[in-house]
Amino acid sequence: MERWPALELASTIRHDGEGGVADDLATAHGTTRWIRAQADLLGDCLPAGGITADEGLRAEITELRRAVRALFARVVSPAPPSPADARRLMPADQALAHLNSVAAREPVVPQLDWPQGGAPGTRLLSAQDDPEVRLLAALARAAIDFLSGPQREQLRACTAPRCVRYFVKSHGRQEWCKPSCGNRARAARHYRRQHVATDRDPASS
Template identity: 80%
Template sequence: MERRLALELASTIRHDGDGGVTDDLTTTHGVTRWIQTQADLLAGHVPVGETAADEDLRMEIVELRRAVRALFARAVSPTPPSPADARELMPADHALAYLNTVAARETVVPQMDWPPDGAPTVRLLSAENDPTVRLVAALARAAIDFLSGPQRTQLRACSAPRCVRYFVKSHGRQEWCKPSCGNRARAARHYQRQRMTAEGSSTPS
């Protein structure tokens, strides 16, 4: 479930519903609100209710998002990446190095629990006291887990007009991130076919 954090972070750049693109992380308030909406995914990593973003944390998360989206673009290649930042992507080797560096900021140690009447389980305990370091490291680890796992091969950039989202393909014929994008794409194709037919019929013989 924590791997979803990578998609949630990438999706903070999204279609605004009016033909443009919006960024949920443009202000510290927006970052704080986004962190709070990820409370379930961040549980056990940081005390979300006590985390309020300052400008330094905002910039760190934005830069981490740049790295994640650059590696998402690499993952979907050779198909086109999201058009939101296709022309200004961080170089993939830089993105990879940055992701690994951020993940390494937090030292975590495995602890095993083995109740008398159950199976052993392992949890990771943090040796880091700074909640902001724990937060960005958790986001970086989620991206590493996602990109090194099986879902990477199902990652797609939605090809619907105006959409800039990445999504995980959940079935064989899925082309778009959500039904509304599919409707918009089909409408655009229909319009294009009608236009080409009209242009063809008006061409002098």
């Protein structure tokens, strides 16, 4: 299954499996763990020894996530956004300005790579030495690529009970982000149908 850094960032807010919401970026340690888990997606911008997040970097990534989730909510509208932040979404114009400003922190120049016998490709050559700035800018650019790409049309907020994830539909009939959410949603529907039928049947009272 394809992974997108922007979706991975948004998904650091998730259902905790017990009826609540977990935040993988709630601490600097959790943020460090998350950054290292994205090494395969962000390897070009991470130093060889990785990055150990402090509270400042954690706050920066969390604010970038707020912007990304606000723009995800704009994408899925008029359907409702994720319930995790539906009541405290960053305004869309503020989210857009923040995303663009973070992306602009790293000056980059496109370079053409064309190995002998291979196909030409591009890479970005950075003029920024600070690995934390490079990380933040890479995350912002990834969100810009995602939101301006074709996968935006398939972005959905999962409607399963207690789920707070966004996901990209992989086939036409997909309603939920993962099978366990589908099971939970179907069970909830069944319960509601049974409850309504019981309420309407006088013999059941």
